Amino acid sequence: MSPTTPGTRxxxxxxxxxxxxxxxxxxxxxxxxxxxxxxxxxxxxxxAIVSMPLFFLLAFTLCYVSATHAxxxxxxxxxxxxxxxxxxxxxxxIADQAENAFAVTATTSADDARDSxxxxxxxxxxxxxxxxxxxxxxxxxSAIAAPVVxxxxxxIATELGGTATVENVAPLPADDPSGTVLFYFLIVCTVxxxxxxxxxxxxxxxxxxxxxxATSVGAALIVPPLGFSMVSVWVDFEATFGSIAAVxxxxxxxTLTVGLIATLLTLALGQGAxxxxxxxxxxxxxxxxxxxxxxxxxxxxxxxxxxGWLGSGAFESMRSIMYFDGNQSGHxxxxxxxxxxxxxxxxxxxxxxxxxxxxxxxxxxxxxAPTGPExxxxxxxxxxxxxxxxxxxxx
Amino acid sequence: xTDSPSSQTAVPVRRSAPVxxxxxxxxxxxxxxxxxxxxxxxxIHKPTPHELSILVVGPDQVVSQIAAGLDGTDEYxxxxxxxxxxxxxxxxxxxVMGSILVSxxxxxAAGNAAPAGSAAPADPAAATATASPGSxxxxxxxxxxxxxxxxxxxxxxxxTAAGEKxxxxxxxxxxxxxxxxxxxxxxxxxxxxxxxxxxxxxGYLVVIVLMQxxxxxxxxxxxxxxxxxxIAAPLVAFGLSSIFVGDYGASFxxxxxxxxxxxxxxxxxxxxxxxxxxFLGKAATFGIxxxxxxxxxxxxxxxxxxxxxxxxxxxxxxVYxxxxxxxAMRSIVxxxxxxxxxxxxxxxAWTFGIVLINVVVYLxxxxxxxxxxxxxxxxxxxxxxxxxxxxxxxxTGDPASAKHVKVEVYQLYEPDRTEDPHHxxxxxxTQSEGETR
Numbered sequence: 074m075s076p077t078t079p080g081t082r083x084x085x086x087x088x089x090x091x092x093x094x095x096x097x098x099x100x101x102x103x104x105x106x107x108x109x110x111x112x113x114x115x116x117x118x119x120x121a122i123v124s125m126p127l128f129f130l131l132a133f134t135l136c137y138v139s140a141t142h143a144x145x146x147x148x149x150x151x152x153x154x155x156x157x158x159x160x161x162x163x164x165x166x167i168a169d170q171a172e173n174a175f176a177v178t179a180t181t182s183a184d185d186a187r188d189s190x191x192x193x194x195x196x197x198x199x200x201x202x203x204x205x206x207x208x209x210x211x212x213x214x215s216a217i218a219a220p221v222v223x224x225x226x227x228x229i230a231t232e233l234g235g236t237a238t239v240e241n242v243a244p245l246p247a248d249d250p251s252g253t254v255l256f257y258f259l260i261v262c263t264v265x266x267x268x269x270x271x272x273x274x275x276x277x278x279x280x281x282x283x284x285x286x287a288t289s290v291g292a293a294l295i296v297p298p299l300g301f302s303m304v305s306v307w308v309d310f311e312a313t314f315g316s317i318a319a320v321x322x323x324x325x326x327x328t329l330t331v332g333l334i335a336t337l338l339t340l341a342l343g344q345g346a347x348x349x350x351x352x353x354x355x356x357x358x359x360x361x362x363x364x365x366x367x368x369x370x371x372x373x374x375x376x377x378x379x380x381g382w383l384g385s386g387a388f389e390s391m392r393s394i395m396y397f398d399g400n401q402s403g404h405x406x407x408x409x410x411x412x413x414x415x416x417x418x419x420x421x422x423x424x425x426x427x428x429x430x431x432x433x434x435x436x437x438x439x440x441x442a443p444t445g446p447e448x449x450x451x452x453x454x455x456x457x458x459x460x461x462x463x464x465x466x467x468x
Numbered sequence: 469x470t471d472s473p474s475s476q477t478a479v480p481v482r483r484s485a486p487v488x489x490x491x492x493x494x495x496x497x498x499x500x501x502x503x504x505x506x507x508x509x510x511x512i513h514k515p516t517p518h519e520l521s522i523l524v525v526g527p528d529q530v531v532s533q534i535a536a537g538l539d540g541t542d543e544y545x546x547x548x549x550x551x552x553x554x555x556x557x558x559x560x561x562x563x564v565m566g567s568i569l570v571s572x573x574x575x576x577a578a579g580n581a582a583p584a585g586s587a588a589p590a591d592p593a594a595a596t597a598t599a600s601p602g603s604x605x606x607x608x609x610x611x612x613x614x615x616x617x618x619x620x621x622x623x624x625x626x627x628t629a630a631g632e633k634x635x636x637x638x639x640x641x642x643x644x645x646x647x648x649x650x651x652x653x654x655x656x657x658x659x660x661x662x663x664x665x666x667x668x669x670x671g672y673l674v675v676i677v678l679m680q681x682x683x684x685x686x687x688x689x690x691x692x693x694x695x696x697x698x699i700a701a702p703l704v705a706f707g708l709s710s711i712f713v714g715d716y717g718a719s720f721x722x723x724x725x726x727x728x729x730x731x732x733x734x735x736x737x738x739x740x741x742x743x744x745x746x747f748l749g750k751a752a753t754f755g756i757x758x759x760x761x762x763x764x765x766x767x768x769x770x771x772x773x774x775x776x777x778x779x780x781x782x783x784x785x786x787v788y789x790x791x792x793x794x795x796a797m798r799s800i801v802x803x804x805x806x807x808x809x810x811x812x813x814x815x816x817a818w819t820f821g822i823v824l825i826n827v828v829v830y831l832x833x834x835x836x837x838x839x840x841x842x843x844x845x846x847x848x849x850x851x852x853x854x855x856x857x858x859x860x861x862x863x864t865g866d867p868a869s870a871k872h873v874k875v876e877v878y879q880l881y882e883p884d885r886t887e888d889p890h891h892x893x894x895x896x897x898t899q900s901e902g903e904t905r
Contacts, residue, residue, distance in 0.1 A: 118681045122693060126673040130701060133666045134708040142662075142712050143655045217656075248514055257509050261501055268497035276493035277486070296501055303505035307513050 128348060132356040140360035144370035146174040146221055150194065153179050153229075154186035155201030163201075163229060175225070183207075190214075191242055193393060193401040196369050197222025204235025213243035213396025215367030216252040243396040248308040255320075255395065256364030258297075258304055259388050262324045263358065265296030266331030267350050274339050282340060282424050289332025297324030312395055319394045323402075326409060327387035333416035334383075340423045358384035363392075383412040499754055503762050511766030515776035517543040517626045521563075524548045524634075525555040526570030530609075534570070534634055544630065559614045559647050562799060562807035565775050566619075566627030568634055568642075571610040611635035616648035618802030620773030621657055648802045651716045659713045660797050661770025663705055664790065667730050668764070670701030671737030672756050679745055679752060687742070687830045691823075694738030702730035716801050725800045725808075732815055733793035739822040740789070746829050764790035769798075789818035 153160045160179035167175050178195065180186055186198035190209045196218050198209035208226025210219040223239055230237035245252045269292035274280050301321050310317065331354055338346040338353075361371070361378035368379045368389075379385045386409030393402035522544050524535040535548035547564075555569040613631030615624035628644050635642035650657045674697040678685055685693075706727060715723055737760055744755035765771060767784035774785040774795075785791040792815030799808035 118678075121677045121681045122674060125677050126670045126697060126701065127704065129669045129673060130666055130704050131708065133669070134662070134705050135711075138659060138662055138709045139712050141656070142659050142709075143653050250514060254509060254513050257505065257513075261504055264504075265497050265501045268500065269494065272493035272496055273490065276490045292497070296497070300501050300505060303502055304509055306506065307510050 129351070132351060136356040137360050137365075140371060140375045141366045144217060144366040146171075146218075146370055147373060147376060148173060148176045149196050149218065149221065149369035150176045150178070150189075151222060151225065152186040152189040152195040152198040153177055153201070154181065154183045154198065157181060159201055159233075163232075166232075167225075187240075187242065191397065191400065193397055196367070197225070199226045199229055201229070201233065204230075204233050206230035206233065206235055206237040208237050208239045210239060210241050211243035211396070212241055212245045212252065213392065215363075215369070216245060216250070218367045218369055221370070245396070246309060246311040249310070253364065254304060254308045254310075255391050256362065256388065258300055258320075258324065259327070259362060259364065259384060259391070260359070261300035261304075262297055262328040262387075263331050263354055263384070265300060266292050266328040267335035267354055269296070270332050270335035270339065271347070271350070282336065282420065285336040285339065286333070286420070289329055289336055292332050293325045293329035296328050297321045300324070310395060316394055319399075320391045323387055323391050323394065323406065323409070326406075326413060327383065330383055330387075330409060330413040330416060333413065333420060337416055337420045337423065340420065340427070354384075358382055361385055362388040364388055381408070383409055386410075386412065496753065499757065503758065507762040508766055511777060511781045512772040515622050515772040516778075517623075517776055518779060518782060519543075519545040520623065520626060520775040521565050522546045522627060522630060523554060523558050523564045523567040524570065525552060525567055526550065527572055530572060531570055534568075534637075538630065543626075555612070555614055556647060559616050560803065560806060562616075562619075562803055565623050565773075566616065566630075567614045568627075568631045569610075569612040569614065570634070570638065571612070573608045573610070574606070609635075609638040609640050611638060611640055611642040613642050613644045614647050615644060616802070617646050617650045618648035618657065618798060620769070620776065621650075622776050623773045626776070650802070651713070653713045654716065658770070659709060660801060661768065661794065663702075663709060663730060664733070664768060664770060664794050664797070665765060666705045667701040667734050668737050668760060668790075670697050670705070671734040672741040672760050675738055675741030675745060676753065676756065679750075687826065690742050691739070691826075694735055694742065697738055698731045698735035701734050702727045706730070718801055722800055722805075725805070726797055729793055729796045729800065729808075729812065729815070732812075732819060733789070736789050736793075736815060736819045736822060739819065739826060743822055743826050743829065746826065746833065764788060767791055768794040770794050787814070789815050792816075792818065 153163055155163075157179070160181075164177045164179050167177055178189070180189075183200045183202070186195075186200050187209050189195040190198050190211050193211075193214065196214060197211065199222075200207040200209065206226055206229055208223050210222050212219045219241070223237075226237045226239070248254075266289070269288050270285050273288045274285060277284065298321055301317070301324065312320075334353060335346070335350055338349040342349050357378060359365070361375050361382050362384040363371070363379055368376055368385070371379060386405045386407075388405075390402040390405035390409065393400055393405065520543060522538060524531040524538065524546055525548075528548065528550050531548045531550070535546040538544040538546035552569065555567045558564045559567050611631055611634055613628055615627045617624045624646070628642075631642040631644065653659075671694065674693050675690065678690055678693050682689065706723075718726075740760055741752070741756050744759065745752040748755045763784060767774075767777070767781050767788050768790040769777075769785055774782055774791070777785060792811045792813075794811075796808045796811035796815065799806055799811065
């Protein structure tokens with residue numbers, strides 16, 4: 074045996090510099106995994122110490138602050154019901170005074186206006202009956218958007234010389250007056266989903282894709298019921314068993330999707346998966362969900378993200394079920410399921426590609442080479458802790 | 469600080485059973501799924517006023533009853549005074565969350581001096597809230613509510629509601645004056661809290677990454693990294709957020725003060741992380757999540773104002789380091805620095821305390837480790853079976869009674885024991901120096 078201290082860099086192996094082979098990031102979470110006799114190279118240390126915190130700072134600050142710092146209505150859908158000549162004049166006036174703030178639909182039917190809010194076609198409605206104005210809001214749709222509609226109704230009433238009364242057709246429960254608890258449930262599902270995949274990929278260095286898929290399924294079955302139970306310690310949603318079960322069901326689909334995406338990223342990116350997870354599942358996902366700030370008050374870029382991302386698909390479908398008798402939940406559930414299906418297809422593609430590549434290497438070298446998925450998973454680098462502590466910053 | 473040379477003892481590489489390893493790994497997501505709802509959601513899901521401090525200003529015979537009525541509830545901690553100037557100054561100086569000024573004029577005193585203890589409306593706008601004159605001799609009340617949206621929009625709304633209720637009881641309406649409005653680019657009042665949370669990540673993530681890439685880093689190295697993070701993180705986070713939020717309309721000095729407080733906070737967070745790591749080792753993530761996130765963020769007063777938190781979290785707010793930082797930031801940006809000293813002191817107490825404990829713990833662990841190593845090497849020097857060759861610088865006396873021992877152990881030969889299932893490979897040379905007593 075050589076009398077020198079064991080080296081930290083495997084000899085004779087050509088490594089991808091991005092894989093940082095000598096660091097300890099791939100074996101921290103699991104017990105007894107740190108070998109204190111090994112230390113990372115200076116380059117690895119600098120890359121890790123600087124890049125990780127910097128990435129989180131950049132991603133969170135840019136995404137969350139840009140989305141939520143000063144919410145104002147952007148094409149907020151509002152229905153105005155009343156005599157055609159009155160609503161026409163009001164619609165023009167609103168368009169002139171608050172350009173692009175509201176997307177007004179006029180109708181002569183008060184019932185249609187109320188239904189448009191209940192069916193989530195509009196954020197709110199203003200019903201005009203002479204000088205009496207009734208403002209229809211839905212705080213379940215957003216506790217921030219409701220006052221905006223209320224102010225609009227008040228201004229219309231003042232203009233008509235009457236008074237405005239407010240009717241909340243989808244109120245929030247007394248235990249959740251700000252309407253944020255469903256969002257916290259979404260956060261629990263997100264972190265529980267991708268963290269489970271991340272830790273299992275660290276605990277089993279040569280983990281196979283099917284083990285990660287099984288973990289995703291397991292997380293989907295366990296995390297939402299457990300998380301909702303914990304939330305229920307504080308909050309009574311005042312909903313039926315069926316509604317609660319449906320919300321947990323949506324949470325299961327969402328958690329599964331998150332787990333699948335984490336699996337896909339782990340297979341495809343290896344050590345870089347944590348950055349991809351933070352970007353896709355947190356930095357872009359949470360601000361666009363429509364929870365901290367409703368879609369109608371997000372900046373246009375974030376409105377586009379909202380209408381295509383998985384988090385908003387889950388959150389809006391939960392919101393529909395919990396507060397709007399399921400109205401429009403199908404649309405949002407479909408948005409979520411597209412992500413689920415896409416993740417499954419992409420995982421299959423990555424596995425096929427990596428197996429073929431592994432087989433090609435095997436033929437060329439005449440030796441047994443690890444297949445792509447296993448090798449990529451092995452390169453997972455302390456992702457669990459980074460992801461968790463990073464996520465904590467945004468909640 | 470006495471960083472001893474890190475001695476490389478022969479460390480066997482231990483591996484847990486796969487099942488235990490996997491089960492232990494899942495503790496991390498399980499911890500989040502349980503702790504986050506219980507702590508974070510429990511604190512802020514339903515902001516309700518608890519002992520919200522409010523000042524009622526006006527003639528004693530009028531406001532004492534009003535204040536007593538408010539103070540008798542769990543929602544408010546009300547005090548009364550007849551010093552009109554306190555109505556504004558107490559809010560601006562952050563002594564109370566809001567104030568309600570009740571001015572009284574008697575109908576027959578119109579045009580004459582107000583009766584003793586009464587007050588004129590504090591500003592012209594307040595005059596519009598004057599109650600309609602009643603019958604001759606009946607008093608006329610004017611109610612002005614002073615709020616500070618920078619204390620939290622929910623707090624301002626609660627104080628406003630109290631003012632409206634009092635005005636209604638007095639047969640008038642209240643006007644509201646916001647003495648510390650939020651910046652136009654911070655209408656929800658959340659951006660300072662974002663700064664706090666994101667820079668926290670910069671503070672403790674450095675510690676965690678350092679723990680992984682340099683598991684044997686000296687204490688000075690760790691504090692050095694935390695210091696760098698404390699300087700860089702506020703600059704990066706504020707610089708990026710200013711793209712959207714701007715500078716709050718504040719002066720250069722104000723922003724520098726803000727950045728200084730954040731830097732102190734990040735350093736404190738990093739120091740807390742280092743201390744937790746010293747105690748918990750690889751399980752430090754759990755401790756950091758608990759002490760820096762789950763206990764710190766809800767109690768800071770950003771996600772929900774302190775006056776609207778449950779009593780336990782209000783207590784945490786009064787003592788915890790995140791609250792010290794956040795309230796100091798709020799004072800600096802929105803209250804001209806009023807009240808900042810008290811909160812900076814709270815933060816500083818943590819900073820010094822944690823650094824001190826870190827040093828003490830590190831020294832204690834170092835001395836203990838050195839004693840253990842010396843004892844092991846002394847045993848080995850008397851004929852331990854594991855090591856084949858060894859030399860001692862001081863082998864003349866009894867090693868146990870030596871004042872100073874320097875030992876170098878050389879791994880010269882290790883037989884091939886691959887057949888031995890209990891064999892634990894010796895991985896490193898060992899050098900150790902220290903005192904025994």
